[in-house]
Amino acid sequence: MASGQITVGELYSLEEYSQRRGAFREKAIEHQKNRRVTLGEHLLICFEDKLTVRYQLQEVLRAARVFERSRIESEIAAYAALLPTGRDFKATMMLQIPMQAGNRQSPDLTGLGECIWMQYKEYPRVFATSDSSQSAIQWLSFEMTRDACANMQMNKPEDDGSRLTLGVEHPHYCYEQTLPAVVFRSLVADLESDVQLEGGY
Numbered sequence: 001m002a003s004g005q006i007t008v009g010e011l012y013s014l015e016e017y018s019q020r021r022g023a024f025r026e027k028a029i030e031h032q033k034n035r036r037v038t039l040g041e042h043l044l045i046c047f048e049d050k051l052t053v054r055y056q057l058q059e060v061l062r063a064a065r066v067f068e069r070s071r072i073e074s075e076i077a078a079y080a081a082l083l084p085t086g087r088d089f090k091a092t093m094m095l096q097i098p099m100q101a102g103n104r105q106s107p108d109l110t111g112l113g114e115c116i117w118m119q120y121k122e123y124p125r126v127f128a129t130s131d132s133s134q135s136a137i138q139w140l141s142f143e144m145t146r147d148a149c150a151n152m153q154m155n156k157p158e159d160d161g162s163r164l165t166l167g168v169e170h171p172h173y174c175y176e177q178t179l180p181a182v183v184f185r186s187l188v189a190d191l192e193s194d195v196q197l198e199g200g201y
Helices: 014-035 051-065 069-082 145-151 181-188
Strands: 037-039 043-048 086-097 118-121 139-145 164-170 173-178
Touching: 014 037, 014 043, 014 051, 014 181, 037 173, 043 051, 043 181, 051 069, 051 181, 069 086, 069 139, 118 145, 145 181
Parallel strands: none
Antiparallel strands: 037 043, 043 086, 086 139, 118 164, 164 173
């Protein structure tokens, strides 16, 4: 089932979150383990859903001590772009390149976010759209076709997901890998439950 939107009523108050934070944080981190993919040495892709976004919101509100409804709604709106809509996958891209010794410079990775792609079975590659071309942390969106979404949902639980691939094709950074079964199954949960193959099959 697709994530849906987050409402103010679904978030804990600052007081309640202070009491529940330990258990909620543990739940979110455990959930995130099945939604992280490393591409090469320096690129981490974290697929987002309602739980991961809600955790980020709760932490932001806690750190800034935000309790006014209007400001909470503003934060929810800011993070809405990270919620899957039922026909796409949303992710946070984190580029982690250590400082180079001496005079060596890091490669120019401008536009890296839009060079990241996903491919399911024989369907065409879907390149991500990104909210930035230069930031080391970017929000990505993979708009899947209706047929691909329906086909993914038809996989049996034991399917190893070996035909869902994530990759990056940049002049200075290329890598691809098959998504593990646990990641594949977690992502399928982001899709609408009523998506059908085109043609009614």
